[in-house]
Amino acid sequence: MKRPLRHVFDYFILSLFMSFAIILILIFNGNRTSQKIILVSTSLLYVFWGIIHHRQDGSLHRKVILEYVLYAILGSVLVLGLL
Secondary structure, three states, rough: OOOOOOHHHHHOOOHHHHHHHHHHHHHHOOOOOHHHHHHHHHHHHHHHHHHHHHHHHHHHHHHHHHHHHHHHHHHHHHHHHHH
């Protein structure tokens, strides 16, 4: 299955955002408030990225938005449990 170059670019941008968030969480090790702010911001960014990505792709539906929101909440809860 061949993906358009735009999809590769979209996923590259997402991986940069996530990598930057991990680095920030490691930099602010011990500062729980900053880590929580970074985590919530990253989760919101993930949801907005998903909406933009699927809107450009033409496959944006309520179920897709709900899926991104639920995965963001699940990821946030899991990471907060680890911190």
